[in-house]
Amino acid sequence: MRTVYVDNNATTRVAPEVFEATEPYLRDLYGNPSSMHFKGAEVQKAVDEAREKVAECIGASTDEIVFTSCGTESDNAAIFGTLESYPEKRHIISTRVEHPAVWTLCKHLEKKGYRVTLLSVDREGRLDLDELRRAFSDDTALVSIMYANNETGVIFPIEEIGQIVKSRGIPFHTDAVQAVGKIPLDMKKRIVSYLGRYYK
Secondary structure: OOOOOOOOOOOOOOOHHHHHHHHHHHHOOOOOOOOOOHHHHHHHHHHHHHHHHHHHHHOOOHHHOOOOOOHHHHHHHHHHHHHHHOOOOOEEEEEOOOOHHHHHHHHHHHHOOOEEEEEOEOOOOOEOHHHHHHHOOOOEEEEEOOOEOOOOOOEOOHHHHHHHHHHOOOOEEEEOOOOOOOOOOOHHHOOOOEEEOOOO
């Protein structure tokens, strides 16, 4: 029986050139990059080079790049970090079509006493930006809206959304897992406060 795999946006086979680039670190270069010995220094150099490449890819500086184990950890770090920075604010704006990494977290935060507004989408999967404008309150701590939908492929107008959120002086997080490497990004525009991305 022939198998056809159509879920490559979720997980895909490692490309041969990626396997070739990472194989030495799975076999020979296994030192802890935080260690002071030679084996650690070898790996730290590779981590620094990777950080430079990621920064170049998204138009950021190297000190803005934080590596995590997965997209969920990135989203959690950005959202929890923001909420801790604004403990007096208890309102979050997101969408009904977020990846479970964000959607599930929002549901969890509701149980902790946060008020969550989930914006709806139309039949084409598009957001109503007027609904976003109406959702703000003096209590809004964060807006978290994905860049490209992992199920439908719909791309949200992140720059326009970012301008709306920025005009309110509120941090803006976007889960860009499905966007980086496919859509040009420039963090120097400062539209997004936190860019969640798992670099595989």
